[in-house]
Amino acid sequence: MLIGELAERAGTSTRTLRYYETHGLVRAARSANGYRVYDEAELHVVREIRALLAVGFGLDDIRPFVACLRAGNASGHVCPDSVAVLRRKLAEVDAGIDRLHAVRQELRDQLAQAIAHREETCLRLRRTAR
Amino acid sequence: MLIGELAERAGTSTRTLRYYETHGLVRAARSANGYRVYDEAELHVVREIRALLAVGFGLDDIRPFVACLRAGNASGHVCPDSVAVLRRKLAEVDAGIDRLHAVRQELRDQLAQAIAHREETCLRLRRTAR
DNA sequence: GGTTGCCTTGACGCCGGTGGCAAGGTCTAG
DNA sequence: CTAGACCTTGCCACCGGCGTCAAGGCAACC
Numbered sequence: 216m217l218i219g220e221l222a223e224r225a226g227t228s229t230r231t232l233r234y235y236e237t238h239g240l241v242r243a244a245r246s247a248n249g250y251r252v253y254d255e256a257e258l259h260v261v262r263e264i265r266a267l268l269a270v271g272f273g274l275d276d277i278r279p280f281v282a283c284l285r286a287g288n289a290s291g292h293v294c295p296d297s298v299a300v301l302r303r304k305l306a307e308v309d310a311g312i313d314r315l316h317a318v319r320q321e322l323r324d325q326l327a328q329a330i331a332h333r334e335e336t337c338l339r340l341r342r343t344a345r
Numbered sequence: 346m347l348i349g350e351l352a353e354r355a356g357t358s359t360r361t362l363r364y365y366e367t368h369g370l371v372r373a374a375r376s377a378n379g380y381r382v383y384d385e386a387e388l389h390v391v392r393e394i395r396a397l398l399a400v401g402f403g404l405d406d407i408r409p410f411v412a413c414l415r416a417g418n419a420s421g422h423v424c425p426d427s428v429a430v431l432r433r434k435l436a437e438v439d440a441g442i443d444r445l446h447a448v449r450q451e452l453r454d455q456l457a458q459a460i461a462h463r464e465e466t467c468l469r470l471r472r473t474a475r
Numbered sequence: 476g477g478t479t480g481c482c483t484t485g486a487c488g489c490c491g492g493t494g495g496c497a498a499g500g501t502c503t504a505g
Numbered sequence: 506c507t508a509g510a511c512c513t514t515g516c517c518a519c520c521g522g523c524g525t526c527a528a529g530g531c532a533a534c535c
Contacts (some may be wrong), residue, residue, distance in 0.1 A: 217511075217512075218511095218512075219512080220513065228513090233513095246515095248512080248513095249512075249513060250511085250512055250513080251512085251513090328514090
């Protein structure tokens with residue numbers, strides 16, 4: 216399988232695959248003419264990468280998952296390093312949720328304040344009109 | 346007030362103030378020698394900018410708030426444009442929270458799956474050992 | 476006049492994952 | 506032989522809010 220086919224089957228671009236390779240995530244053999252040649256297993260690797268990226272992982276976080284797949288596991292998340300990353304990410308997401316809740320509260324407060332101000336101004340205008 | 350003093354009083358850097366100026370958020374008069382000269386009102390403007398940035402707003406989102414302050418309002422969020430941005434941001438934050446909740450669920454599922462797999466493997470090893 | 480400390484504009488770097496283009500090699504079909 | 510569809514490496518651009526350095530002008534004090 217050449218890079219174009221892998222890109223298409225994985226739903227990404229050749230540019231992206233080469234980028235993953237320079238960052239040590241995807242591996243390719245080379246044919247006599249220098250073309251990258253991939254086996255079927257790389258397809259699963261790339262899909263794993265894409266799935267984790269979509270969830271919000273960075274490439275560095277993904278490395279243990281790829282190593283886990285390469286170690287022969289059917290799933291990339293069953294190895295201790297992967298689990299550690301999953302736990303860390305879960306904590307990060309929890310922190311993010313907390314932060315967004317705080318921001319949300321702040322926004323609601325400011326909105327309420329603005330609307331109260333507007334109504335007060337409106338009342339004052341009515342009183343003035345009388 | 347020169348730029349250094351404003352930066353210090355607003356808790357930011359001169360670089361940042363000039364950046365805000367190029368983006369139309371902060372205004373300065375110029376003294377005879379070309380130095381930027383700020384009045385006290387700009388301090389409030391800069392503080393408003395910083396507060397909104399800290400909440401997660403982008404500079405473009407902040408523009409209406411600054412305009413509102415310049416229009417003579419004691420607070421930047423009481424004008425219609427500001428309120429519109431507040432509402433939009435609130436919706437964005439809600440969407441972000443939802444997305445993070447989905448990611449969180451995904452992470453928990455994968456963690457649970459990994460741990461189940463590990464325990465199963467552990468059981469199998471014990472059976473094999475017998 | 477020299478030093479110090481403020482100010483000015485301008486320009487590059489960062490981060491992370493890609494897109495896009497250039498200039499060239501390779502394979503296949505007509 | 507040629508066209509076109511692949512492939513190669515390498516480098517610039519992007520986003521956003523700055524940090525940081527360069528090269529120079531201005532103010533004030535010794």
